[in-house]
Amino acid sequence: VEDLTPIQDTVDFPVGVAIDSRETTGTAAELLTRHFKQVTSENYMKPEAWYDANGTFTPNPEADTLMRFAQDNDLNVYGHTLVWHSQTPAWFFQNDAGAALTTSERDRSILRNRMRTHIFAVAEHLSDTYGPFGSASNPLSAFDVVNEVVSDGNDNADGLRRSEWFRILGEEFIDLAFTYADEAFNGEYAAAGSDRPITLFINDYNTEQSGKQARLLALVQRMLERGTPVDGVGHQFHVSLSTPVTALEAALSAFEGLGLTQAVTELDVTTGTPVTQAKLVEQGYYYRDAFRIFQDHTDDLFSVTIWGLTDGRSWRNSSGAPLVFTDAFAAKPAYYGIVDAE
Numbered sequence: 554v555e556d557l558t559p560i561q562d563t564v565d566f567p568v569g570v571a572i573d574s575r576e577t578t579g580t581a582a583e584l585l586t587r588h589f590k591q592v593t594s595e596n597y598m599k600p601e602a603w604y605d606a607n608g609t610f611t612p613n614p615e616a617d618t619l620m621r622f623a624q625d626n627d628l629n630v631y632g633h634t635l636v637w638h639s640q641t642p643a644w645f646f647q648n649d650a651g652a653a654l655t656t657s658e659r660d661r662s663i664l665r666n667r668m669r670t671h672i673f674a675v676a677e678h679l680s681d682t683y684g685p686f687g688s689a690s691n692p693l694s695a696f697d698v699v700n701e702v703v704s705d706g707n708d709n710a711d712g713l714r715r716s717e718w719f720r721i722l723g724e725e726f727i728d729l730a731f732t733y734a735d736e737a738f739n740g741e742y743a744a745a746g747s748d749r750p751i752t753l754f755i756n757d758y759n760t761e762q763s764g765k766q767a768r769l770l771a772l773v774q775r776m777l778e779r780g781t782p783v784d785g786v787g788h789q790f791h792v793s794l795s796t797p798v799t800a801l802e803a804a805l806s807a808f809e810g811l812g813l814t815q816a817v818t819e820l821d822v823t824t825g826t827p828v829t830q831a832k833l834v835e836q837g838y839y840y841r842d843a844f845r846i847f848q849d850h851t852d853d854l855f856s857v858t859i860w861g862l863t864d865g866r867s868w869r870n871s872s873g874a875p876l877v878f879t880d881a882f883a884a885k886p887a888y889y890g891i892v893d894a895e
């Protein structure tokens with residue numbers, strides 16, 4: 554790989570990247586370990602990834618490859634995600650006969666137990682295999698406890714997405730998820746003497762837009778009033794060149810002063826198509842300006858994660874080359890923008 558200044562050396566917060574096992578060998582792994590200090594599993598710590606076709610908890614090889622790779626290369630692991638409406642087996646929300654759970658007390662308690670069992674199973678596997686959380690051998694440092702629970706529109710006073718979780722349990726599902734995650738990751742499976750080793754996040758997209766931002770902020774304030782054990786707010790930041798970069802600053806500023814940390818969890822910046830050299834240069838300046846903002850927020854930033862290593866591996870590549878390295882592992886203007894940000 555090119556002999557370039559590591560991205561990690563140019564900023565004061567951990568910089569991460571979303572990967573799967575393809576980034577854990579060969580040139581991709583070399584590039585990754587040169588520039589980054591943290592990894593997120595792009596798909597394999599999501600609810601559906603932990604179960605076989607019969608709904609039996611079955612640790613998947615991808616999650617283990619990532620944990621071992623992180624151990625071997627001294628990287629942190631940012632866990633993603635425990636409770637979500639997407640990439641979750643349908644049976645979570647069904648009774649044994651395959652019918653949708655209702656809001657009866659009996660069905661609500663089935664879903665609560667299922668959530669708790671799921672969260673404890675993930676924590677138990679990751680601690681039994683890699684050591685208690687907060688011990689030197691376990692690279693896990695954070696988890697997105699709930700993902701995308703805020704509504705896209707302003708139709709509901711509570712501002713929450715009408716997911717199956719919400720339909721059956723109501724807003725309480727969010728507090729339960731954090732309570733169970735705290736009990737498991739920072740309690741039962743934490744190293745003796747460690748102090749809440751796993752930072753627990755609420756994560757969402759479009760937080761750079763005023764409506765989503767206000768709804769998320771109101772929710773987080775309610776959670777804090779209720780004493781929910783939330784530690785941080787995650788901003789996905791799936792943006793494009795037409796997103797004013799000042800909106801990223803506004804999003805981070807909106808959540809300052811709550812006593813929480815924050816993370817940029819899934820950064821990518823599409824150029825639009827066709828992808829031209831001029832657009833790639835503009836993207837370089839965008840990454841530079843974004844990282845200047847992040848650097849200004851170092852004190853409340855847990856980490857910044859780029860949602861993929863090379864363009865061809867991005868879920869948004871069809872909207873225009875959103876990442877920092879090419880498929881040939883070459884640095885794009887986006888890379889030079891980031892290292893120029895300091």
Ligand code: XIL
Binds near residue numbers: 595596700758819868
């Ligand atoms: C995406 C992955 O990048 C894709 O590979 C997968 O097909 C769908 O999920 N918000 C999230 C991420 O929290 O989990 C999503 O990841 C992107 C949007």
